[in-house]
Amino acid sequence: MNSQGLETAFINRLVAGFSRSPRSRTAPHESDAELIDIFLGGIPAAAPLLAVTTDTISEEIGTGLYQDPYLFGWMAVMANLSDLAAVGAEPVGLLISETFPDEYDDCAIDKIQAGIADACVAARTHVLGGDTNSGQALSITGTALGLVNDGRCLTRKGCAPGDVLYASGPLGRGNGFALSVWGNGRSESLPGGYRPRARIAEGIVLRGIASSCTDTSDGFLCALDQLLVVNAVGFNISERWEEKLDRSSLELVRSHGLPPWLLLAGCHGEFELIFTVSESRRKLFADAAASIGWSPIELGIVTGPTGVTLPVGGALRTIDVAHLRNLSFRLPGGIGKYVEALVEYDHQMVSGG
């Protein structure tokens, strides 16, 4: 397989026969949401771009990672709003298409709807419409609409060596939560639970300041690989990354005897933004972040195309992020095999294998 990764190749195959819209301002893989010039210059004023994105919650339900119907609804909203955040868009609203199995429990339906409603309130947005169907498996597809008002687009593309890498908040809670559900056969609760919030206000601040941005919906290292491929760069993660992890998740991973960096490697994300800022804009960025009471987390630096280096087990390691990303995509054997493969990769790396 080439370095672009299995999922990217699969998506490229899916879209190979599609013609590109003259309204699209973004190329495939280069932004978390599509940026659309809906009027094609038909309106005289400087019209905003429409940001649109769609995401389905089904796999997480089917595998048992999500068990609380409230979380199904919450995530159908937040996963989509997080993509809007990563392009710096202000939400206009969402459409929700839900497929319920026959005889699906009415109470569970009410909980799903409460999760949707509460997530919209939390993000100050609204459900605009939707659709219901019956089908074999429960599935919820959200589509989020947003506006980018001033033409300063935020995409995955644009960072250069020397830029500083940040996260919008602590990393690892997505994988910590997955570990709490599946870890070593003993299910336990992660203090504080798993209830990500799309970083909308932060994304708006980043527009016109950050040189690239994506969300960590599939985990930190998968997100980093997206930036790496699109920008043909590498990343050096700083010595003190472990201190910047989500505390509860770090304790959990340690109690399981697993290496903390797996919180970055696993494919269940925390829906933070990771982004880069050039040296010349760091002061501007610090002021803008402070203005909304936000303390972003510095993670490292953009380098030339030399991969991702991360201090692990007392030494600087180069991580094969494309390999890790591929592990999570259509791995025969499901989740158990996936975690085994991650641990095996850690052993090989630390033993120099």
Place this chain on the structure above:
Amino acid sequence: MNSQGLETAFINRLVAGFSRSPRSRTAPHESDAELIDIFLGGIPAAAPLLAVTTDTISEEIGTGLYQDPYLFGWMAVMANLSDLAAVGAEPVGLLISETFPDEYDDCAIDKIQAGIADACVAARTHVLGGDTNSGQALSITGTALGLVNDGRCLTRKGCAPGDVLYASGPLGRGNGFALSVWGNGRSESLPGGYRPRARIAEGIVLRGIASSCTDTSDGFLCALDQLLVVNAVGFNISERWEEKLDRSSLELVRSHGLPPWLLLAGCHGEFELIFTVSESRRKLFADAAASIGWSPIELGIVTGPTGVTLPVGGALRTIDVAHLRNLSFRLPGGIGKYVEALVEYDHQMVSGG
């Protein structure tokens, strides 16, 4: 159950906890697509409304009604574009979220994508973006975006007694197709197959002329019931409705010894538009239709709230459309029971039971 129908009640339950967006120009059930004032007056010019709609193709696949992967893709596009047509919108593009079962056949995936691509070409629009997932059951959710440029909205609401009822084209092919797949245990092909086209150009003509409009995605009588409930009216269908059915479907239904009006009653639609025009606008409408080479089909007349009357078996019958609509919604026993129930309703009606 009250007269609003089970599906309407279910949707009302789903949205009960949602707050309404200040950007929404349409109330629930009153239009096929949502009409959204995306700028809330933030742009000085007379900005267009955004029309958005979402629809999932899963049930038709799960029940075996759709068996050709090309049709899955085609319908994921056309079902959504048909909703845009029913509000008179011009398509901007679509988002497609696809869930594939593990180990799903690569050739079938290519056929699905070809159906999507060809439907977009046929409608002169584009896929703007999407998402892929793995899950238990194949499912394709489309979301269509469109623009209504001149503020003259077309919705389900607005018709009055005396208006004339039309269809954009022959009715019955959706149910004819379903009969060809399932009918009496002998699968056969419907000449010409099933490949609906969204009536986009016709919807644009109807904007500012028709007093109400909806598409027949769930069959003609279900669509009529939507207009009946929203407008608190009734409909008299004209004597010669049988001549206006799709020819191949009519022959098929006769060869099965089934009553032709079941082509109107079944819940698998032909994706035509049904709409009403006031007497004072009939000349304007005739000219506008002729200007695009379109011959709409006159079906009957809007009446006071006295139900739907249809000449069947030599006599004028009043059809309980709410009952028929409910038959198709979550009927235990699936399709076989549904067709049995329709036939039984016909027997009761004709025998005066």
